[in-house]
Every structure is written in structure tokens, then in C-alpha cells.
Amino acid sequence: xxxxxxxxxxxxxxxxxxxxxxxxxxxxxxxxxxxxxxxxxxxxxxxxxxxxxxxxxxxxxxxxxxxxxxxxxxxxxxxxxxxxxxxxxxxxxxxxxxxxxxxxxxxxxxxxxxxxxxxxxxxxxxxxxxxxxxxxxxxxxxxxxxxxxxxxxxxxxxxxxxxxxxxxxxxxxxxxxxxxxxxxxxxxxxxxxxxxxxxxxxxxxxxxxxxxxxxxxxxxxxxxxxxxxxxxxxxxxxxxxxxxxxxxxxxxxxxxxxxxxxxxxxxxxxxxxxxxxxxxxxxxxxxxxxxxxxxxxxxxxxxxxxxxxxxxxxxxxxxxxxxxxxxxxxxxxxxxxxxxxxxxxxxxxxxxxxxxxxxxxxxxxxxxxxxxxxxxxxxxx
Amino acid sequence: xxxxxxxxxxxxxxxxxxxxxxxxxxxxxxxxxxxxxxxxxxxxxxxxxxxxxxxxxxxxxxxxxxxxxxxxxxxxxxxxxxxxxxxxxxxxxxxxxxxxxxxxxxxxxxxxxxx
Ligand SMILES: [Zn+2]
Numbered sequence: 321x322x323x324x325x326x327x328x329x330x331x332x333x334x335x336x337x338x339x340x341x342x343x344x345x346x347x348x349x350x351x352x353x354x355x356x357x358x359x360x361x362x363x364x365x366x367x368x369x370x371x372x373x374x375x376x377x378x379x380x381x382x383x384x385x386x387x388x389x390x391x392x393x394x395x396x397x398x399x400x401x402x403x404x405x406x407x408x409x410x411x412x413x414x415x416x417x418x419x420x421x422x423x424x425x426x427x428x429x430x431x432x433x434x435x436x437x438x439x440x441x442x443x444x445x446x447x448x449x450x451x452x453x454x455x456x457x458x459x460x461x462x463x464x465x466x467x468x469x470x471x472x473x474x475x476x477x478x479x480x481x482x483x484x485x486x487x488x489x490x491x492x493x494x495x496x497x498x499x500x501x502x503x504x505x506x507x508x509x510x511x512x513x514x515x516x517x518x519x520x521x522x523x524x525x526x527x528x529x530x531x532x533x534x535x536x537x538x539x540x541x542x543x544x545x546x547x548x549x550x551x552x553x554x555x556x557x558x559x560x561x562x563x564x565x566x567x568x569x570x571x572x573x574x575x576x577x578x579x580x581x582x583x584x585x586x587x588x589x590x591x592x593x594x595x596x597x598x599x600x601x602x603x604x605x606x607x608x609x610x611x612x613x614x615x616x617x618x619x620x621x622x623x624x625x626x627x628x629x630x631x632x633x634x635x636x637x638x639x640x641x642x643x644x645x646x647x648x649x650x651x652x653x654x655x656x657x658x659x660x661x662x663x664x665x666x667x668x669x670x671x672x673x674x675x676x677x678x679x680x681x682x683x684x685x686x687x688x689x690x691x692x693x694x695x696x697x698x699x700x701x
Numbered sequence: 702x703x704x705x706x707x708x709x710x711x712x713x714x715x716x717x718x719x720x721x722x723x724x725x726x727x728x729x730x731x732x733x734x735x736x737x738x739x740x741x742x743x744x745x746x747x748x749x750x751x752x753x754x755x756x757x758x759x760x761x762x763x764x765x766x767x768x769x770x771x772x773x774x775x776x777x778x779x780x781x782x783x784x785x786x787x788x789x790x791x792x793x794x795x796x797x798x799x800x801x802x803x804x805x806x807x808x809x810x811x812x813x814x815x816x
Binding site for chain 1: 778785786787796797798799800802803806807
């Protein structure tokens with residue numbers, strides 16, 4: 321194996337697959353980066369068994385400056401190799417494996433020799449055969465991930481809830497996550513209906529990594545589902561994740577169908593008020609703020625309260641756009657509301673309440689069907 | 702015998718007794734915790750069984766349901782999950798569970814509307 325390549329192009333690909341390479345793995349070869357070199361391309365692979373990433377650098381990429389003298393493959397210790405490559409002096413470098421599994425890395429006057437491993441011992445990536453492929457614009461997909469992943473549980477004692485539940489039925493693609501305290505659900509209508517229905521739970525951690533890989537300039541993300549794996553295609557990069565096993569609880573019943581009180585408000589205005597109120601609630605043992613809603617013949621007011629026995633109290637009247645229905649006093653963890661509000665950006669939202677004991681929902685005023693956040697109140701009396 | 706020596710012996714004796722009592726107290730505390738958790742679990746189980754029975758009989762359902770839901774509510778307020786998902790587990794303090802609330806209040810709404 322021997323090739324010469326532009327270092328920056330190589331580093332970009334190396335960084336992509338490094339997301340999947342962990343130093344804490346029970347399988348030693350997985351601390352390595354796998355390189356497969358053919359006449360006109362290099363394929364990079366990294367894996368921690370939960371996620372695997374594979375990407376390709378092609379000779380016909382303008383910036384690659386790739387010339388292959390001899391094809392071959394090798395597994396190199398990812399951490400050392402990456403540190404070395406990033407510190408080499410020249411714009412290009414040459415990597416050669418002559419005999420055994422020893423790699424010579426040269427760039428300008430610098431020459432490194434590092435020990436690698438036989439690429440034939442590297443685990444095979446899953447093969448995913450599936451008729452159904454969901455294609456979504458990169459920014460839409462990233463948005464679906466970022467708005468649902470906030471509600472996944474971080475407690476390993478509830479493994480199923482550490483994932484996002486995706487369902488695909490006809491042209492409806494739904495993502496939902498809940499840690500039992502709050503819930504977030506997104507629906508997207510696909511241009512082409514799927515031939516089969518799919519129901520999978522993807523680990524939240526995998527989705528966070530995937531979302532980081534979807535760059536600003538990313539055009540499309542293709543998603544392919546199989547029995548126990550999911551594959552995402554981002555241009556030249558393939559991202560595999562294992563799926564969580566088990567049945568996701570039925571969450572549709574958690575979302576109230578009716579409401580007694582509704583309030584419309586600008587998301588950033590409510591977020592700012594909640595952030596102020598939580599300054600004090602965070603100082604209290606139970607991190608709770610209270611919202612009172614009152615709709616009389618002459619006046620409609622929404623007031624937020626926060627207090628800490630040690631520090632003091634805060635009270636703020638919210639400037640609502642609309643407020644209707646029964647009077648209500650409800651308490652909740654402000655951090656859940658903050659997470660939820662951030663996912664609405666600058667939009668106007670509608671909050672719907674049933675009672676002080678039942679969860680309340682937030683939806684965008686313009687589209688109440690496809691995006692919903694739910695927050696469970698805390699009983700304080 | 703030297704009076705001081707007697708006192709020191711008494712102290713040693715008392716110290717031994719005190720440490721014995723401490724060990725017994727710790728053991729008792731563990732037992733009480735286990736028993737109260739067991740008790741809560743059994744109450745939850747009992748409640749679920751009653752519900753099942755109630756469904757099978759089908760008679761006077763609304764009344765029975767509301768009483769059993771009251772018990773579930775009490776258990777929930779005492780800090781235990783009553784939902785299918787986390788059945789019998791301890792709730793973290795000040796954290797509410799949407800599944801429990803749906804079970805307790807969601808069904809009451811439906812029941813009260815039906816009757
Ligand atoms: Zn519960």
C-alpha cells in the first residue's frame with residue numbers, strides 16, 4: 321500500500337470517522353482507523369459498535385491530490401495517527417505499508433513509523449438491505465433530531481427511553497421522545513409513501529453525533545431502516561447506528577385531546593421570562609415555577625412566579641397575545657419549559673392546559689399538527 | 702479495687718453496649734426500608750389485581766374505578782410509580798411522570814364523562 325494525498329482533505333475525512341472511534345472499547349482493534357486504498361479512492365472506517373462511520377476520499381475530488389501507487393489496507397491507531405497527521409509540516413503526505421503492518425508516514429523532512437493491525441481482522445459493517453429509503457433535506461432532518469432529542473432520558477435504567485422513537489407509515493414520518501417528565505413529537509409528510517411500515521428506536525447519543533455531522537451545506541440525508549440497524553447516507557459518508565430493542569411505550573395517549581385554557585405568546589418572550597424566574601427556582605430545593613392564568617370579563621393576565629426560601633421571590637406579568645378559558649394555577653420544572661421553548665426559535669406558540677394535574681402542551685401557532693412539546697406539571701399543594 | 706479502674710471498666714462495658722445497639726439500629730433501618738418498599742409494591746399489585754377483577758365483573762365500574770384510582774393517586778403522591786412503564790419503582794423527588802398522571806387522571810376524566 322502506498323499513496324500520496326493532500327493533508328487537509330485527508331484530515332477532514334479522518335475527523336468525520338473519528339466521531340465513531342472510542343478509546344474506551346472492549347475490542348482493541350476498534351481503537352483503530354481502518355483505511356482501504358484502491359486505485360482511485362481511500363475508504364475510512366471507524367466504529368464503537370454502537371455507531372459506525374464510513375467515508376470515501378476520491379482521486380477525482382479536486383482538493384484531494386490523491387495518487388495511489390499501490391492499493392492495500394491497514395488499521396492504524398486512531399488517536400496517535402490523527403495527532404501525527406495534524407502536525408506534519410507539508411501540505412501533502414505519503415503513507416506506505418511495505419511489509420507486515422508497519423506504516424511509514426512522510427511529509428517534507430518528517431518521517432514516522434507506526435505499528436498498525438491487519439485490516440482483515442476488523443469487524444464487518446452491517447449490510448442493510450431495505451426497500452424503504454427516507455430522503456429529507458439536511459436541515460429538516462437536523463431539526464427533527466435537535467427538537468426531539470432534548471426529551472430523551474439520560475437514565476440507563478430506562479434504556480428504551482434513551483432513544484427517539486421513529487415510525488414510518490405511508491407518507492407519514494414521526495419522531496417522538498419522552499423521559500416521562502416531558503415529551504417532544506415531530507411529524508413530517510414525505511413526498512413518496514413508504515412501501516412498508518417501520519417502527520424503530522434510535523439511541524439519542526447516535527442521533528446527537530449524526531446531527532453534528534449534518535453540515536450547514538448538507539443537501540440531503542437518506543435514511544435506510546433494517547431489522548436492528550439504521551443507515552444514514554450523507555453524501556459520501558455512511559453513518560450506521562444500532563437500534564434499541566424493545567417496545568416503545570404508547571405515547572399517543574399522553575397527549576391531551578382537549579383543553580380548558582389556552583394562551584398564545586411569542587416563544588422568545590416566554591423563554592426570557594422563564595429564564596428570569598428560574599434564577600430563583602434553581603436556588604430552591606425543588607426547582608419549580610408557578611404560572612397563574614386568569615381570564616376575567618375585563619382583563620386577562622398570565623403571571624409567572626419563582627421563589628427560593630433563602631434568596632427571595634420573583635413575579636412577572638407576561639405579555640400574552642391571547643388568553644382564553646378557565647382560571648388555572650400550575651407549577652412545573654422551568655428547565656423542561658426552557659428546553660421546549662428553545663426548539664421553537666422565534667415563532668409564536670400556543671400553550672394548552674387541561675388542569676393543574678395534567679400535562680400541558682406547546683405547539684407553533686401556525687402549525688399545531690406537526691410539532692408538539694408536552695410538559696408534566698409538579699404538584700405543589 | 703481502684704475506683705477509677707471500676708469506672709473505666711464501666712465505660713468499656715457501656716461503649717460495647719452502645720455499639721451493639723448501633724449495629725442493631727442500622728439492621729432494623731434496612732429491614733424497615735425493605736418492608737416499606739415491599740409493602741408499596743404489594744399495594745400497587747393489589748390495586749392492579751382489583752382493577753382486573755373490577756373489569757371482569759363490569760358491575761358498578763365507575764364507582765370502583767374512582768376508588769382504586771384514589772388509591773393509585775395516594776401511592777403516586779407517596780413517591781411511587783403506578784404506571785405500567787415503571788410499575789412499583791420509586792419516583793425521583795419532585796419529578797412527575799406523564800404515564801402515571803395519564804393513568805390516574807386521564808382515566809378518571811373518561812370515567813366521569815362516561816357516567
Ligand atoms: Zn410512572
